[in-house]
Amino acid sequence: MSAVAQQLGVTPMALYRHVANKADLLDGLVELLLTAVPAVPAVAAGGAAGSDLADMASAIRATARQHPAVFPLLLRRPATTPEARRVRDSVCDALRRAGVPAVRAAQVERLVSTAVLGFAVSEAAGRFRDHSRRQLDDDFACLLGLLGDFVESVAGGLPN
């Protein structure tokens, strides 16, 4: 609170007019963070679901790199806020378009999102600080590959 207030050229107490408390302010930051994840066309022009998912995953990772201090908070709350639900529903839509049966979409979304978040948070939080950027890019590509294979296997390999 003190740091934010100072950045605004104001006393800490002034903030309590605009946010309820520190947790509320952090919630707002997280909500803002999720804004960076691109909306995905709910009824896309066939077949590009895989690349939609990869785009969202890359956006998540880029956001983590840009805001390493706030990003790890994403692991602490379920998708209850509007932006969080929007992102989750986008992923579910893309999965269904990729051929994942509707009954399994929610679970597959949880597993895929958790894997991507786990990587992004690890990177942001410093667990990979001893590795080169090239190595991490390679790891991330490999992760997207294995998740793609998983989605395909759940989709049964059927074309749409």
Add this chain to the structure above:
Amino acid sequence: MSAVAQQLGVTPMALYRHVANKADLLDGLVELLLTAVPAVPAVAAGGAAGSDLADMASAIRATARQHPAVFPLLLRRPATTPEARRVRDSVCDALRRAGVPAVRAAQVERLVSTAVLGFAVSEAAGRFRDHSRRQLDDDFACLLGLLGDFVESVAGGLPN
């Protein structure tokens, strides 16, 4: 520091005889946490590598559930401490025994560990608080399955 001191019936300043500072104390807690991950026989009696990995993953998850406040710290530091290296090397050993080429073992370890950690931390930190225990058990089993398939695919499907 205050809470720990109170638990010990001592003033906070007394702790500075035994730990350098708060970060040092937390490092010690994390080290203790990793103790709960079972050692894996480095030269096991053939073929059981998959179940060794599943055992370690389950132990990690159980530890996360038992110590939700400390566990998320595992995402913040690379495997530089003795226990962290021991766990990482155990996973690498099991992967090689499962047929993963030695050159790829480190990367596969990173991806597999990150996925398991991501799930365990999410659960510990409360991201899945709206889901039933049964649902989470099912999700975790599914995660182990997809990671097993991934390891197999890297191993080339060859028997050892």
Add this chain to the structure above:
DNA sequence: ACCTGAACACCGTTCAAGT
């Protein structure tokens, strides 16, 4: 060797008071 008291610089938060 181990612990304590006093002190310091910092937090988040409240509430009455200002404009």
Add this chain to the structure above:
DNA sequence: ACCTGAACACCGTTCAAGT
């Protein structure tokens, strides 16, 4: 409506002083 001063209860940490 929005901001501030003063105050409160809390942190982690230091250092000289105790035993």
